[in-house]
Amino acid sequence: xxxxxxxxxxxxxxxxxxxxxxxxxxxYTRAIAPLKPKQAGILLVLSLFEGMSQxxxxxxxxxxxxxxxxxxxxxxxxxxxxxxxxxxxRRRQIVVLTEAxxxxxxxxxxxxxxxxxxxLKDVADPEAFRAGLRQIAAGMGLPV
Amino acid sequence: xxxxxxxxxxxxxxxxxxxxxxxxxxxYTRAIAPLKPKQAGILLVLSLFEGMSQxxxxxxxxxxxxxxxxxxxxxxxxxxxxxxxxxxxRRRQIVVLTEAxxxxxxxxxxxxxxxxxxxLKDVADPEAFRAGLRQIAAGMGLPV
DNA sequence: TTGACATCATTCAGGCTATGAATCATTCTG
DNA sequence: CAGAATGATTCATAGCCTGAATGATGTCAA
Numbered sequence: 001x002x003x004x005x006x007x008x009x010x011x012x013x014x015x016x017x018x019x020x021x022x023x024x025x026x027x028y029t030r031a032i033a034p035l036k037p038k039q040a041g042i043l044l045v046l047s048l049f050e051g052m053s054q055x056x057x058x059x060x061x062x063x064x065x066x067x068x069x070x071x072x073x074x075x076x077x078x079x080x081x082x083x084x085x086x087x088x089x090r091r092r093q094i095v096v097l098t099e100a101x102x103x104x105x106x107x108x109x110x111x112x113x114x115x116x117x118x119x120l121k122d123v124a125d126p127e128a129f130r131a132g133l134r135q136i137a138a139g140m141g142l143p144v
Numbered sequence: 145x146x147x148x149x150x151x152x153x154x155x156x157x158x159x160x161x162x163x164x165x166x167x168x169x170x171x172y173t174r175a176i177a178p179l180k181p182k183q184a185g186i187l188l189v190l191s192l193f194e195g196m197s198q199x200x201x202x203x204x205x206x207x208x209x210x211x212x213x214x215x216x217x218x219x220x221x222x223x224x225x226x227x228x229x230x231x232x233x234r235r236r237q238i239v240v241l242t243e244a245x246x247x248x249x250x251x252x253x254x255x256x257x258x259x260x261x262x263x264l265k266d267v268a269d270p271e272a273f274r275a276g277l278r279q280i281a282a283g284m285g286l287p288v
Numbered sequence: 289t290t291g292a293c294a295t296c297a298t299t300c301a302g303g304c305t306a307t308g309a310a311t312c313a314t315t316c317t318g
Numbered sequence: 319c320a321g322a323a324t325g326a327t328t329c330a331t332a333g334c335c336t337g338a339a340t341g342a343t344g345t346c347a348a
Contacts, residue, residue, distance in 0.1 A: 009188045009249065010287045012256035013263055014172050016277045018181065021165010023284055028158050037162065038334090044153050055296065064336050069298060083297095091296040091343045105153065112156035119157055120276075122283040129276030132267040133160050139266040140167055143154045182305090199325060208307050213327060227326095235314045235325040 024119065031111040035104065038063070039071050043080065043105035046097040048143060053092040080104045168263065175255040179248070182207070183215050187224065187249035190241040192287060197236040224248045 009015050029037055038061070045060050046052065054072070058065040072095060075081040080101030086092035097105070120126040138144045153159050173181055182205070189204050190196065198216070202209040216239060219225040224245030230236040241249070264270040282288045 007188055007192055007287055008253040009184065009191075009256055011278075012253070012260050013274055013277060014168055014256040014259040016281045016286070016288075017161075017165050017263070018169040018172055019165075019286055020277065020281050020284065021161050021163075021168065024158055024165065025162040028162055036334095040153065044151055048151055053296075054298095065297070066299080066337080067335060089296085089344070093297065109152040109156070112153055112158040115158040116156050119161070119280060122279040123276040124279065125272050125276065128269050128272035130157055132264075132269065132273030132276070133157060133164065134155075135266040135268065136263060137160045137164050140164065142160070142163055143151055144160075180305095197325075198327095209326070210308080210328080211306060230325095233315070233325080237326065 024115075028112060028115060031115060032108050035108065036071065036074075038067075039075055040105070040108045042068070042071060042075065042095075043097065043101060043108065044143070046081070046095060047102065047105050051094050051096050053086065053094060055092070057095060075101070078104070168259075172256060172259060175259060176252050179252065180215065180218075182211075183219055184249070184252045186212070186215060186219065186239075187241065187245060187252065188287070190225070190239060191246065191249050195238050195240050197230065197238060199236070201239060219245070222248070 025037060032040055041061055042057065045057060049056075049060075052060070054065055054068050058068055061068075072081060072083065076083065078100070080098060082096045082098055083093040084096055086094050120129065123129050134144050169181060176184055185205055186201065189201060193200075193204075196204070198209055198212050202212055205212075216225060216227065220227065222244070224242060226240045226242055227237040228240055230238050264273065267273050278288050
């Protein structure tokens with residue numbers, strides 16, 4: 001490790017974002033267990049747009065609707081989420097955050113926030129880094 | 145999307161690094177196809193430490209040795225890599241980058257470098273962001 | 289109203305990645 | 319030399335994700 005000049009690939013932001021992102025997700029996954037990252041994502045989206053159909057949720061998250069079924073089943077078993085049949089269109093399940101779900105989301109957010117300190121401890125200008133990350137995320141159409 | 149205040153989770157560096165990293169890896173994967181990201185990682189490590197055993201390679205990359213078998217088989221089929229039986233310890237396979245492999249690695253590095261421009265186009269202070277990312281990567285023990 | 293078509297949630301089969309245990313060859317150690 | 323340790327490989331398995339098929343419901347045009 002630590003050969004500055006030799007590794008042109010390892011010097012790119014693309015490569016570093018990928019690897020750092022993967023490691024961060026690993027740690028984050030452990031921090032929020034037994035919740036899965038995608039489930040935290042569901043809670044996040046629902047906290048922003050209370051009451052979405054599974055289709056809309058899938059679109060917003062960029063995953064196949066079929067993937068949500070199992071994830072929501074588990075969230076429902078945890079009592080974090082409720083599925084309510086839409087009265088105006090009885091094909092749709094409206095997914096709603098429960099009070100417990102809101103708390104669970106708060107726990108995830110707290111865990112992530114706690115990770116930030118450790119994550120940024122080596123960064124000379126954390127605010128500039130945060131800003132850059134936020135701008136990239138915004139450019140990708142993520143909720144910022 | 146784009147609700148600044150409501151999403152405490154989506155404002156954390158941990159969450160953003162994870163999602164941005166995943167999206168970046170997706171794009172990067174398409175850019176280097178038919179090579180897989182882990183295979184590019186192999187080429188990177190080999191370009192830094194020419195001639196490693198598969199055990200050492202696995203340790204350096206943080207993956208199970210058994211995973212390398214298939215990845216190396218493919219790289220070998222592409223002519224990017226050679227396995228040479230270690231004469232001093234005939235259990236070990238020394239993995240060596242071929243000339244073609246070195247070129248392939250260059251192609252990956254170029255693709256990643258090309259992505260950087262697009263990636264950082266919205267960032268106000270790209271150099272500060274790069275520096276921060278590099279510092280985080282270094283803190284995680286990655287080759288920087 | 290009815291029939292054709294679209295849409296929603298769900299199930300199912302399959303692909304890809306990654307791991308750990310088992311195996312075989314080889315090396316090291318007492 | 320016998321037994322333990324190590325290296326590469328194969329195999330079975332788990333997790334995540336997708337797309338196709340299914341059944342229920344909704345929409346629209348004739």
